[in-house]
Amino acid sequence: MNNPNSNNNDENNQLVIIEEKVLKQNSEAIIKKYMRGRFLGKGGFAKCYEATSLETKRTCAIKIIPKSILTKNRAKQKLISEIKIHKSLSHQNVVIFEHVFEDKDNVYILLELCNNNTLNELIKKRKRLTDIEVQCFINQIINGLKYLHQKKVIHRDLKLGNLFLSDRLEIKLGDFGLAAKLEFDGEKKHTICGTPNYIAPEVLEGKTGHSYEVDIWSLGVVIYTLLIGKPPYETPDIKTTYKRIKQNQYTFPDNIQISESAKHLITSILNLEPSRRPSLDEIMAHPFMKGQIPKYLPLAILQCPPSQSYIKQFTPENFQQKNIALKNMISSQGLIQSLAFGKNENSKNTLGQTFVPPKTQSSTNINSKNALFIQNNNNNNLEQQQNIRAVATTKNWFGYLSQKNNPFQMQKSQQKNFTSTLFKQFSQNQTSSEKKIFRKQSTLSTLNEQNLPAWVVQWIDYSQKYGLGYILCNGCSGVYFNDATKMIFEPSSNKVEYVERQNNSEQDVVVSFSLQEFPQDLKKKMTLLQLFRNYLKEQKNRRKLFKRNLKFTSIKQQQQQYQQYLFYQWKQQQ
Known part of the structure; x- marks a missing residue:
């Protein structure tokens, strides 16, 4: 098998077949083969690729960790913890963990393939997002975080690059390399870890420990970054960035229009005192998150902002008016199916008094x-x-x-x-x-x-x-x-x-x-x-x-x- 840890440019020009040896109950060995595809990204010492099963033709993401970096016990335990935590999770807003196997050179983790990259790539292309887009994404991120916290899991590395987008632009929380599982309520973790721009101040201080509130802090940074286009504490120097985080020094640029409700939400989340930050439920109840929020966004937002006509249909002042107008149109024209597809008028797809x-x-x-x-x-x-x-x-x-x-x-x-x-x-x-x-x-x-x-x-x-x-x-x-x-x-x-x-x-x-x-x-x-x-x-x-x-x-x-x-x-x- 070709070594998958060579130069990225060379790798993309090579045909690499990864073999998985599966032992049946009768000790008979079956070889499953995967064709390694395009390079997706890297984090830490691992690299991620698209892979296709030659047996089922199904595609997935494959994370490859060289065993050469697992010689120290701490690195090995970190990988075992990541696999154990991610394997235990099952939620629509969490990247699916398929399974893990190894050969003499590498450990391979098969994961759900999120074809639309991450929010990081989206922001690089779009620069910043509209309120309705941010509300939709934050709603899904919170759903995923609530699930993690219910399972006593702290993500600890929430950032745009770890928020993946599925085929229908559904947020998937991924990369649990820094995640931690609490053994009991009230337990605090003391490991200093995270990504510089998103790390919470209590993690940097390291005196009293940290818990679920670090994910809420990172969520506040995510909201700011999506609306403004760059993280609030970002500087060319990491030490200066850490200093700004500890002192909570950030501003809202004058040249970028942002709603007062968004400013208020971000300010309330980016609080140096963890206990004073809003809970996930309180964030969902904030005025910024009120009103009609689309469940999913159209794929076209990958290329350009949603049109004003699309945004307008979700504004509170127009939603009631839109429902009444739409209901009147339906009642005057007959069934939608009859109009669109020529179905029989006796179809049972009628609407009741409450508009759906x-x-x-x-x-x-x-x-x-x-x-x-x-x-x-x-x-x-x-x-x-x-x-x-x-x-x-x-x-x-x-x-x-x-x-x-x-x-x-x-x-x-x-x-x-x-x-x-x-x-x-x-x-x-x-x-x-x-x-x-x-x-x-x-x-x-x-x-x-x-x-x-x-x-x-x-x-x-x-x-x-x-x-x-x-x-x-x-x-x-x-x-x-x-x-x-x-x-x-x-x-x-x-x-x-x-x-x-x-x-x-x-x-x-x-x-x-x-x-x-x-x-x-x-x-x-x-x-x-x-x-x-x-x-x-x-x-x-x-x-x-x-x-x-x-x-x-x-x-x-x-x-x-x-x-x-x-x-x-x-x-x-x-």
Whole structure:
């Protein structure tokens, strides 16, 4: 087996197979093999990679700890404690511990793979988050912390880099390398540990010991960092940072707008006296955390902030008004299922007197975001590709269709201009900046004029190298290339359309040809189109292996998720 502890750049170019020897009851040995994938990160002396079981094709994260660093008894006991604590935990907001095994060189810990990285990467890309995003994430972090504390576990290293994001942007607390389990109520720990920017003052003092309150302090630092963009006590020098923490020296920047309720919450949490910090329940009852908080956020926030229309639906002053308006719309139009999917009017999915946000049937093409490997026919090496994200969408633009102007009731002669009508209706609900984007008409002629409009059901973002590949609900597949050209394939007619814009022209030039006979100068793009299409189709067939306990958001949230994705896609085209 190749040594997995070599240079990171060399490792990513190597095909590494990790073998696990499993002994059955009859002493017969079974060898399980895992293909090591992309490098995910490192902490302490361990490195973490994506791994794929060659037996089940299931992906996970694999943490590799070299035995060479476990020669001292203290290091060994620390690893045993981490495994013992993490193995005992089972909660939706805690990274799943799969199992652990070893060989002569390393100890391997298999963990749940969180495909959307951590809040640390999100802040690096977005700089800072909006209140509604912070509220959603903090709500989930608190749920995880409450579970840990009920199990008498102190995390002791709560930071953005240890707050992982799942496929549906659900927070997962991870890395229990510094975690401690209390044996009895009131017990104090005295080990000085943590990450400099997030460490609590009582840990640095080390006089009276510390307990659960250190996690609450770190939570306050997390909230500040998400809203401001950097930790409150951060300095270039660790000693200066520790001094500022001990003296509680931090400020709120004048050039960054932050609500008074957020300031009050942060100030109350970042209290030098542990006993004066609010409890987790008190944080949840704070005015900053009041109002309607989305259970999950749309995937589009990985790229750009949520729109004002999305944020507005969760503001207290508009929520009651929104519910009444939505209820009236439902009662005037009939069942949502009837409007969106043409179900029988006698369906039992009716609403009672108390309004409940309706659930929707979303696209069945919801896939895990996994590493894409493309086989190179020349050297048979596996080339690791970029991340994949799936977008859950609704089958109707609920909230933008009125009974009087219902596009689903249009005659076929009217459907020719359906797309432009839909974008016109949609743009009326956007901010002025968004309107400029959505008013632009698409010149692609692949949507059948006699069909309803198509929407994206799967997509793969490989824009760092080639472009964005996708599959539509009608079976068409396409690629938006980095050079702003577009290619789309319609399987029913075996027709491919290639769209490019000539220099100094506002008109797109469309070239049509078959899948088998195409211009030789487009050979590379045709290959990419077929690779993306085949891969996404394969992922669709294997989605049950990669998805467990998937719960969809409300129809309103899914609609907004699709809006956010469209906003990002149009923005990329400008």
